[in-house]
Amino acid sequence: MDKNKQTARFEEVCRENGLKVTHQRLEIYRTLAQSDAHPSAEALHKLLVEKMPTLSIDTVYRTLATFEELGLVKRVGTMASRARFEAKIDQHHHFFCDQCGQLIDFTWNSFDAMYIPEEMKGLGKILEKNVVLHGICSKCLSKK
Amino acid sequence: MDKNKQTARFEEVCRENGLKVTHQRLEIYRTLAQSDAHPSAEALHKLLVEKMPTLSIDTVYRTLATFEELGLVKRVGTMASRARFEAKIDQHHHFFCDQCGQLIDFTWNSFDAMYIPEEMKGLGKILEKNVVLHGICSKCLSKK
DNA sequence: TCTTTAATAAGAATTAATCTTAATTAAAGT
DNA sequence: ACTTTAATTAAGATTAATTCTTATTAAAGA
Structure with missing residues (x-):
């Protein structure tokens, strides 16, 4: 996507x-x-204050949250920034309810049997391969 | 896995x-x-103090970290508890380097075309379906 | 240009997680 | 049972990420 289109779409949204x-x-x-670095709020702020010295970290957090609601950006690899644990160590996957934070395990043999794309082999040593589903669990759905 | 086997394996490790x-x-x-709730350290502590009133939250954190190193437990859905963002909103997946925290995007059409297991349909409304690869990137591999 | 109101800046406050130190406890080996 | 030593507790300090508070600023519409 070129820069002008991107900006135009942004303003439209x-x-x-x-x-x-x-x-x-x-x-x-x-x-x-x-x-393409998937920066944290702090990393973004560090980049931006060079050009905008008065930009506050709070604005970055607040703005990213706003963008997330609009679907302009995505938050990756974190769930409300609180570590959670499991003792189940056999291969399985997770469904995460975006509303209540509930995590549900599931297995998916046909996925487990898949080989990752050939062009990914150069990335490094791959230790795990997991699926994460996001959505709204049936309990939360029925609450409305 | 039954309770005794589990405990036996734990003691062995x-x-x-x-x-x-x-x-x-x-x-x-x-x-x-x-x-099966994938509890946080605090949630676990809350459960455990009922039986062990002197258990400190610090011990829970320390113990979980130890268990993680041993491979007895896993930390799910978080990367060092810092939220990271991306503006790329078309369907793609992530490779995460466990060593340096680098995230690399990739696409995987044959996965995207897969239907999730039939028995998962009852979970609720599924909004996203993503793959997360974990491993060590080639840069980190070559550092050793 | 003027006005309204949302958005921002600055710094305080909160929360999760970790560390410090010293004193106590309790595994595990003898 | 005794000893050694790792592990835990307590209590507080610390760090890092995130959010809140309040006064100020600036975007958008009249």
């Missing part, structure tokens, strides 16, 4: 949702969109 | 690694092993 297109929001979005 | 089989370790392990 903001307007559709009644959000002001502020300088901060635009820069945060553009910086994230141009990165 | 401790002994193999020169760790004392303490009451606290055993209870923490058993409680986690009997749970």
Whole structure:
């Protein structure tokens, strides 16, 4: 996606949702969109303060949360930033309820039997291969 | 796995690694092993203090970290408890280097085309289906 | 341009997680 | 049973990530 299209889409999404297109929001979005490092809020802030010295870390967190709600960005590999554990160590996968945080284990033999794409072999040594499903569990669905 | 086998294996792993089989370790392990809630350290502590009023939260954290090193337990859905973001919202997957924390995107069409197991349909509404690979990236591998 | 109201900055506050030190406890080996 | 030593407790300090509070600023519409 080229830069102008990206920005145009960004402004469109903001307007559709009644959000002001502020300088901060635009820069945060553009910086994230141009990165492939999956940066944390702090890493983004560090990059951005070079150009915008008064940008507060709070704005970065708040803005990312807003973007996440709009579906403009995604949060990866974390669930509410609190570590959770399991003693089940045989191969299995997880369904995560985005509403209540519940985790449900499941097995998927036909996936386990799959080989990862050939072009991935160069990445390094792969130790685990897991599926994560996200959604809303039936309990939360029935609450509405 | 039945309770006795589980405990026996636990004690064996401790002994193999020169760790004392303490009451606290055993209870923490058993409680986690009997749970399917993927509890946090705090949640586990809350459960355990009922029976062991002097158990400290610090011991729970320390013990879980020890267990993780031994491969007795796994930490799920978190990467060092720091949220990371991406603006790439088309369907893709992640390779995570457990050593340096680097995340690499990849696509996997034949996986994307798969249907999840029939018995999973009852879980609720599934919004996303992703693969997470864990391992050591080639950069980290070559450092040794 | 003026006004309204959402968004931001700055710093305080919170929360999870870890570390420190010293004193106590209890495994495991003799 | 005795001894050694690792592990735990207690209590507090510390660090890091995230969120909250309040006063100020600036986007968007009139």
